[in-house]
Amino acid sequence: MKRSVIKVLLVILLIFLPVILHQTYRWMTALPDQITIAAGHPEGRYYSMAVQLKDLLEEQLGTKVKIIQTKGSLENLALLSSGKADLGFYQPGAEYVLKEFQAEPDNVPVPEQEEPEQICFIANLYSQVVHVIVPADSEIFKLADLQGHRVALGEQGSGDLAASLPLLKHAQISVEDIHPVYLSYEEIEKQFENNQLDAAIMTVGIEAPVLHELLDTGKYRILEIPYIEALTRKESHFDEYEIPAGMFRRADPVVPPQDLPTVSCDAHLLARESVSEDLVSGVTAIILHQDFSRQLQLNELIEGGNSFARDGQGFPLHAGADHIYNPELKPFLNSEFVEVTEGMRSFIVSMLIATYLLYRQIQKRREKAKEHKLDRYIRELVAIENKQMKLDGNNPSDGPALMILLDEVTKLRQENLTQFSAHELNEDRATDAFLEMCHALSDKINAKLLGWKIDRLGEKIQKSSDS
Structure with missing residues (x-):
């Protein structure tokens, strides 16, 4: 939105510049x-x-x-x-x-x-x-x-x-x-x-x-x-x-x-x-x-x-x-005209350069802000991974805990996706790497959940055969 406003302002300036100079x-x-x-x-x-x-x-x-x-x-x-x-x-x-x-x-x-x-x-x-x-x-x-x-x-x-x-x-x-x-x-x-x-x-x-x-x-x-x-x-x-x-x-x-x-x-x-x-x-x-x-x-x-x-x-x-x-x-341009407009031309060029530099600065700050959010997501993802490392799926209580961790990974991935546009996701390699980490952690948790479910299924079969 802000980028569009800047473009409109530049177009208006260019349109009225000849009139202003004249x-x-x-x-x-x-x-x-x-x-x-x-x-x-x-x-x-x-x-x-x-x-x-x-x-x-x-x-x-x-x-x-x-x-x-x-x-x-x-x-x-x-x-x-x-x-x-x-x-x-x-x-x-x-x-x-x-x-x-x-x-x-x-x-x-x-x-x-x-x-x-x-x-x-x-x-x-x-x-x-x-x-x-x-x-x-x-x-x-x-x-x-x-x-x-x-x-x-x-x-x-x-x-x-x-x-x-x-x-x-x-x-x-x-x-x-x-x-x-x-x-x-x-x-x-x-x-x-x-x-x-x-x-x-x-x-x-x-x-x-x-x-x-x-x-x-x-x-x-x-x-x-x-x-x-x-x-x-x-x-x-x-x-x-x-x-x-x-x-x-x-x-x-x-x-x-x-x-x-x-x-x-x-x-x-x-x-x-x-x-x-x-x-x-x-x-x-x-x-x-x-x-x-x-x-x-x-x-x-x-x-x-x-x-x-x-x-x-x-x-x-x-x-x-x-x-x-x-x-x-x-000369095609009157020397007085050149002298008179020299200051204005310098001012306009300086303003355009300053606007461009300000725009670049804002873009960098935005990128840094996005990186800070991504850092937070990564830290939370690492915390989830540390938790899942303590759960091997052998205990009966591991299943519900692993399911909770899997839901947390899913929510974290969804929250991250809402912060970036499709173009940014395509261009930002850091976000792509984060999503791959989410998928890898989800696979680990799903593997442990699968083992936990197999163990629980084996226990049921064992109980059925004993009875």
């Missing part, structure tokens, strides 16, 4: 209710892209998005590492360049965490072009002329600063040779208007509104960067770039008046490794869709597609993004 997977891998994007300054392109991405994520995936205003790449990276942001924009090389540079102590908050989270790559979005901007009537005509002047290098911890420092080094100018200021884009515009700033090094997308607002006025010009090939050879995160003539102003004065060689850095979107694969897949699909690229004028992404989006990875590719870039390599 519901558990949906619960544990569901898209988060809210995510956080570490963007940048509201006037920068990072922030505008974050806003556009926020709208599309909330519309298509139903996930609420919170945008954190930051001072740039270094703070974004710190927020990702500390787990306070899920997605973040980053300029390659910023951490390396700014690692030992700090103009104002404690100006950029870097969250502390004993075990920083692994950061992964999602996509390369566009090129951030280095612009060295000076007033049109300035006496600064080349990089070397920046010495002794008030120059905006970008906010501390920003990609602007990470690009400005190598550029100054390339021009063999130290920070001490200039009057550096660390300003936001809004502050740069104000100080230019108030004649409080001599130059600004800005590393932004060529479509950034702040560039067009400044340069379209005709009041500013862009300096040429010399020895571009030498710069890109020394600083691997820089690429050669050419700003087309008339990009910012086509009326006189044209800005720039001719094609202008400069350098650029990539703009990467990163994510924590622990962010849901399905969410990152959704983000990657949105970014690679041409509607997103057109709205934000990401012409390089439109032309280059997946190849441009995957360019310059400085971090391991997130599994969710890899599912979009290489859909043919997507």
Whole structure:
């Protein structure tokens, strides 16, 4: 009966196991209710892209998005590492360049965490072009002329600063040779208007509104960067770039008046490794869709597609993004599903093993219990045999005693037979041996009873002949 119940329970478990696993997977891998994007300054392109991405994520995936205003790449990276942001924009090389540079102590908050989270790559979005901007009537005509002047290098911890420092080094100018200021884009515009700033090094997308607002006025010009090939050879995160003539102003004065060689850095979107694969897949699909690229004028992404989006990875590719870039390599089972169900599968297997071992233990105890009963029967049978050994059938009183012993053997055998099924009797050799012992003892007692009856019959014949 108990064995049948166990079988029924196992069948029920196997039937409902897929449903349990499916519901558990949906619960544990569901898209988060809210995510956080570490963007940048509201006037920068990072922030505008974050806003556009926020709208599309909330519309298509139903996930609420919170945008954190930051001072740039270094703070974004710190927020990702500390787990306070899920997605973040980053300029390659910023951490390396700014690692030992700090103009104002404690100006950029870097969250502390004993075990920083692994950061992964999602996509390369566009090129951030280095612009060295000076007033049109300035006496600064080349990089070397920046010495002794008030120059905006970008906010501390920003990609602007990470690009400005190598550029100054390339021009063999130290920070001490200039009057550096660390300003936001809004502050740069104000100080230019108030004649409080001599130059600004800005590393932004060529479509950034702040560039067009400044340069379209005709009041500013862009300096040429010399020895571009030498710069890109020394600083691997820089690429050669050419700003087309008339990009910012086509009326006189044209800005720039001719094609202008400069350098650029990539703009990467990163994510924590622990962010849901399905969410990152959704983000990657949105970014690679041409509607997103057109709205934000990401012409390089439109032309280059997946190849441009995957360019310059400085971090391991997130599994969710890899599912979009290489859909043919997507595993049959989602890795999150495997991770989520691993504990449950281990638990179920452990429970099955434990159930089997418990069942075996119960079976052994039953077998031991049966053996104990058989031992009792054997002991009683041996006692009966000892009694019959004292009776040889020669005395007149031996007959009734032998008959009683024969009845006891019969009852003992019957009682034993009621304790075992036919299958157990067939399989259990000990029970078979006990029954053979019963038969042998019964034969002995019957033989003595036969002798006793013959003796009693002889006595009757003798009495009859005497009379």
